[in-house]
Amino acid sequence: MKRGLIMANIKDVAKKAGVGIATVSRVLNNSGYVKESTSIRIKEAIKELNYIPNEIARSLINQSNKTIAFILPNSMHLFFGELLYYTEEYLFDMGYKVLLCNSSGKRDKEIYYLEMLKNNRVDGVILLTTNDIEEHLDSSLPIISFDSIFEDIPFVSSDNYMGGKLAAKRLIDNECGKILYLGKKNIVNKRVYNTNTVKRKQGFLDQMFLNEIDVSIYEYTYDQYQNIDILLSDYFDKNIDFDGIFAMTDELAFKVANIYKEKAILPGKDISIIGFDGGRSYQNTCFNLTSINQDSKELAKALSEMIVEKIKKNDVKSTLVPVKINDGDTA
Known part of the structure; x- marks a missing residue:
């Protein structure tokens, strides 16, 4: 059987890069110090070997599955659709997947999603709601809000x-x-x-x-x-x-x-x-x-950066994004 048909593993990457498995793991998980030259060598080995990390195994080790939930009333709403699109783009570039939860603006549905997400170990939640759900916002789960203000929950909003x-x-x-x-x-x-x-x-x-x-x-x-x-x-x-x-x-x-x-x-x-x-x-x-x-686009960037910092347990501050008038023909 040709070598190219065999899936590479972390040992193969370590051997090709001339480092230990632990060093490869630190690069994959972005944890711990690794010299830049060594990191580059490992990434080149990963690319050459077409190595695909086992996400399930990694999530079990790190208690993370690199998933962020976005709860919003209606993804078909034109503005929400744009916001969701850009947020997914930014988070993808940061190594995260986005789980969409359409709530239809219903309080009971939002509460259901929050309980489900706590039990299914997502890394964090971006929340867009108009409802009274403060008592269901578990402090153990990294949460940020878009537009709405809750005690101890940072938010991103337009001015x-x-x-x-x-x-x-x-x-x-x-x-x-x-x-x-x-x-x-x-x-x-x-x-x-x-x-x-x-x-x-x-x-x-x-x-x-x-x-x-x-x-x-x-x-x-x-x-x-x-x-x-x-x-x-x-x-x-x-x-x-x-x-x-x-x-x-x-x-x-x-x-x-x-x-x-x-x-x-x-x-x-x-x-x-x-x-x-x-x-x-x-x-x-x-x-x-x-x-x-x-x-x-700027709102999505702020949301993405804030939730990732919150996941990393770093201090984050609420953010207001400036607005401007788009000159059209109706006023």
């Missing part, structure tokens, strides 16, 4: 407050006088958990207050979102005389722009409409939506 102020300033610059804020209610058991939209709204209202401009507010609950098209249509049938609208997400802004277009009121000409997310999908529509841009 949502500044985003709200930027949206307000654009509508003010456009000389809008009858203005609407459109978003989702974020109160759960009388406590606010998801702070992103709360801060967007607050930044928007604070800037309008400074300019002595009144703002109408229309908010829906999470459960109502499945009927959001009907709700919006009914609302704007009775309240159509706005000349400036700030929507909590690009998706909402796009729906509103369509409603106004159907009524022969042109976004960007007869009314200013601004979204929030800045996903590429809505920059190439017939409206070329004006939006507050969340930098999904």
Whole structure:
């Protein structure tokens, strides 16, 4: 049998590199000191021999399977999809796999996932939730949060407050006088958990207050979102005389722009409409939506680096990523 058909093992790598098995193991597991020249020699031997480490065996030894779970409400959401994509790319380059857990925004499903993940020894969890689940966040499992704030859990978030102020300033610059804020209610058991939209709204209202401009507010609950098209249509049938609208997400802004277009009121000409997310999908529509841009790539980078540092038991600090306005045709 030809040598090329036999799978190489760690002994073969050690022999070819002229080192001990323990030294090869340190390089594979990125643990302990190994001279750079020796590390390079070992990696060259691994490549030449097409050596594939036994991940199962390594996970049993290290109590790690190099897997990070990402719990989020809906991976089909355009912004969440972008965030997930870039996070997986970064973590892959750092040697980790990503386990996707779609929660549909349901509290009981999030709790189920957290219990399952604790029992199945993932290395860490990135959590995106709007629910009251603080009592289920086990301190023994490395967890970081996206947007939501929990005690002793570091988070990554866009600067949502500044985003709200930027949206307000654009509508003010456009000389809008009858203005609407459109978003989702974020109160759960009388406590606010998801702070992103709360801060967007607050930044928007604070800037309008400074300019002595009144703002109408229309908010829906999470459960109502499945009927959001009907709700919006009914609302704007009775309240159509706005000349400036700030929507909590690009998706909402796009729906509103369509409603106004159907009524022969042109976004960007007869009314200013601004979204929030800045996903590429809505920059190439017939409206070329004006939006507050969340930098999904930078957010993913911050999430990836933070969870890996948390896994290594290093101190990490919560991070705010700057936002900017994407100039489109709707405001």
